[in-house]
Amino acid sequence: MFVILFYDFGEKRVGKALKTCRKYLTWVQNSVFEGEITEGNLKKLKYELASKMNKEEDSLIIYTFANMRYSNREVLGIEKNPQSIFL
Numbered sequence: 001m002f003v004i005l006f007y008d009f010g011e012k013r014v015g016k017a018l019k020t021c022r023k024y025l026t027w028v029q030n031s032v033f034e035g036e037i038t039e040g041n042l043k044k045l046k047y048e049l050a051s052k053m054n055k056e057e058d059s060l061i062i063y064t065f066a067n068m069r070y071s072n073r074e075v076l077g078i079e080k081n082p083q084s085i086f087l
Contacts, residue, residue, distance in 0.1 A: 009031075
C-alpha cells in the first residue's frame with residue numbers, strides 16, 4: 001500500500017519521530033513522509049510513533065491508498081527531497 005504521513009510533535013519529540021519515520025518511508029518535506037509500505041510495517045510504524053508521542057499535544061495523520069493508479073503528484077517550488085529514478 002502507499003501512504004502519506006504527516007506529524008506535528010513537540011520540540012522534544014520531533015527528532016525521534018523524524019528518525020522513526022525515515023526507517024519506513026521517504027522524507028518529502030518537514031514532517032511529511034510518503035512511500036510504499038507493507039501492512040505489517042505500517043503497524044510497527046504506528047506503534048513506534050504512538051509510544052513516542054504525547055497524545056495530549058502531538059498529532060499524526062496517515063492517508064493510505066491501495067495503489068497510486070489514479071493519483072498525480074505535483075510539486076511547485078523547490079522539492080526538498082527529489083526522488084531519482086535509476087534504471
